[in-house]
Amino acid sequence: MFERLATEAPLFFNIHNLVFIGQAMGRTLGMTLIGCGVGFVFGLLIAVLRQTTGRLLLPLRFVAIAYVEFFRRIPFLVILFIVLFVIEPLMPGTSLFGIATVAVCLLSTAFLSEIIRSGLESVPRAQVEAATILNFNTLQTLTMVVLPQSWRVILPPATAFVVMFIKDTSLASQLGVIELTFAGKILVNRGFSPVLGFGTILVCYFALSYPLSRFAAYLEKRLAAS
Amino acid sequence: MQHLEIDNVCASYGKLEVLRDVTLSADKGEVVSLIGPSGSGKSTLLRVLIGLTPLTAGSIHVGGERVDYSNRKNLKKLRGHMAIVFQQYNLFQNMNVLRNVTIAPVKIKKQPRADAENKARELLEKVGMQEKAEAYPDELSGGQQQRVAIARALATNPEILLFDEVTSALDPERVKEVLDTIRSLTDEGITMMIVSHEMAFVREVSTRVAMMDEGRIIEVGPPAQIFEEPQQDRTRDFVSKILSH
Numbered sequence: 001m002f003e004r005l006a007t008e009a010p011l012f013f014n015i016h017n018l019v020f021i022g023q024a025m026g027r028t029l030g031m032t033l034i035g036c037g038v039g040f041v042f043g044l045l046i047a048v049l050r051q052t053t054g055r056l057l058l059p060l061r062f063v064a065i066a067y068v069e070f071f072r073r074i075p076f077l078v079i080l081f082i083v084l085f086v087i088e089p090l091m092p093g094t095s096l097f098g099i100a101t102v103a104v105c106l107l108s109t110a111f112l113s114e115i116i117r118s119g120l121e122s123v124p125r126a127q128v129e130a131a132t133i134l135n136f137n138t139l140q141t142l143t144m145v146v147l148p149q150s151w152r153v154i155l156p157p158a159t160a161f162v163v164m165f166i167k168d169t170s171l172a173s174q175l176g177v178i179e180l181t182f183a184g185k186i187l188v189n190r191g192f193s194p195v196l197g198f199g200t201i202l203v204c205y206f207a208l209s210y211p212l213s214r215f216a217a218y219l220e221k222r223l224a225a226s
Numbered sequence: 227m228q229h230l231e232i233d234n235v236c237a238s239y240g241k242l243e244v245l246r247d248v249t250l251s252a253d254k255g256e257v258v259s260l261i262g263p264s265g266s267g268k269s270t271l272l273r274v275l276i277g278l279t280p281l282t283a284g285s286i287h288v289g290g291e292r293v294d295y296s297n298r299k300n301l302k303k304l305r306g307h308m309a310i311v312f313q314q315y316n317l318f319q320n321m322n323v324l325r326n327v328t329i330a331p332v333k334i335k336k337q338p339r340a341d342a343e344n345k346a347r348e349l350l351e352k353v354g355m356q357e358k359a360e361a362y363p364d365e366l367s368g369g370q371q372q373r374v375a376i377a378r379a380l381a382t383n384p385e386i387l388l389f390d391e392v393t394s395a396l397d398p399e400r401v402k403e404v405l406d407t408i409r410s411l412t413d414e415g416i417t418m419m420i421v422s423h424e425m426a427f428v429r430e431v432s433t434r435v436a437m438m439d440e441g442r443i444i445e446v447g448p449p450a451q452i453f454e455e456p457q458q459d460r461t462r463d464f465v466s467k468i469l470s471h
Binding site: 019040092126127130131132133134135136140145149 | 276314319331332334382
């Protein structure tokens with residue numbers, strides 16, 4: 001086997017293949033970061049919405065809870081196909097990458113909103129009361145008191161979620177998005193050894209997730225110290 | 227006209243009635259203390275006054291004007307005149323001492339930062355915490371945090387100041403420094419309502435003392451009456467027990 005690897009390696013690592021793998025890596029990272037970034041913003045909105053108590057927002061809260069409970073319970077692959085079959089007829093010509101990214105947004109919004117919610121709830125109620133009696137409004141209480149104190153609870157699991165999602169985006173290969181896993185499959189189909197092809201892909205996944213994990217660890221340490 | 231008038235106020239947590247027809251008043255600059263066993267409604271009364279717990283019946287007048295707790299504007303105005311210091315200090319953990327004291331004047335009352343900081347440093351000096359202006363709450367002892375909390379409350383220039391068992395969470399050694407701080411405020415014309423289990427302190431600083439039990443006011447009178455010649459058996463019973471231990 002090693003002989004085969006040794007003879008194939010120079011052929012495998014040509015500029016064409018490297019660009020191909022690099023592009024696939026970019027797609028994997030892009031789906032994850034765009035999807036989770038958007039998911040974080042909407043997740044934050046949902047988490048904040050669920051903290052409100054006014055009767056006026058009750059229908060919205062209900063929709064938010066239904067959304068979160070629903071999307072946390074269906075497999076990512078199913079969401080991918082649902083998004084594909086909804087978007088295709090409505091907006092023909094949308095790229096597969098775009099469709100997969102939308103699916104990531106939908107799922108990460110649901111999961112990240114729960115992570116953010118538990119962070120917001122970790123701040124003692126008394127902190128909110130102290131702000132209330134000083135005449136802070138809801139937004140001021142959130143931005144000046146609650147959020148600054150909840151980052152240290154939110155960020156570690158949120159980054160862990162993103163790191164995990166780097167791996168889960170491989171399911172987008174089922175749609176035909178040429179991300180890392182699909183790229184590996186294509187290279188192997190071209191006749192390269194599966195050990196070489198998927199071994200390279202494995203190293204790429206590691207190269208994507210390890211720095212993020214380190215970053216999360218760094219954040220965790222920094223936030224715990226402050 | 228009384229500065230603070232509480233008339234037949236009732237409040238409940240769910241089905242549990244915690245305040246029943248409470249009537250009490252305080253003249254401008256008066257120090258009224260609330261004593262009584264745990265669960266008698268003392269803290270709830272303070273929370274109702276500042277609008278953290280809703281009242282279910284009765285009325286509250288401040289400076290002759292009835293407070294409408296369901297009206298946001300009215301509540302904001304009330305909280306502009308009234309401050310509360312909590313048992314657990316509740317300093318903002320993400321801000322240093324100086325910022326804890328200046329945040330409301332700067333962000334809410336829109337005072338220039340320099341003015342607010344000067345005032346804050348004066349207040350911190352008054353409570354003996356000027357050295358710790360840059361420290362974060364978790365670097366301070368309970369007594370120090372509580373003194374900062376008092377400075378934070380004073381920074382909004384309150385006319386009425388509520389103290390909710392402010393020494394109950396402190397080491398006995400720290401109690402004195404906080405009580406000394408409160409004592410130094412009693413001649414500044416601020417109307418105060420103090421919930422406390424420190425009977426010697428209550429007796430010394432109060433103009434009047436109200437004895438509460440089971441959500442009702444049992445007896446109100448000058449400290450000498452409450453501690454020496456209580457008119458009600460329940461007061462006598464409570465005072466004798468708490469003074470003899």
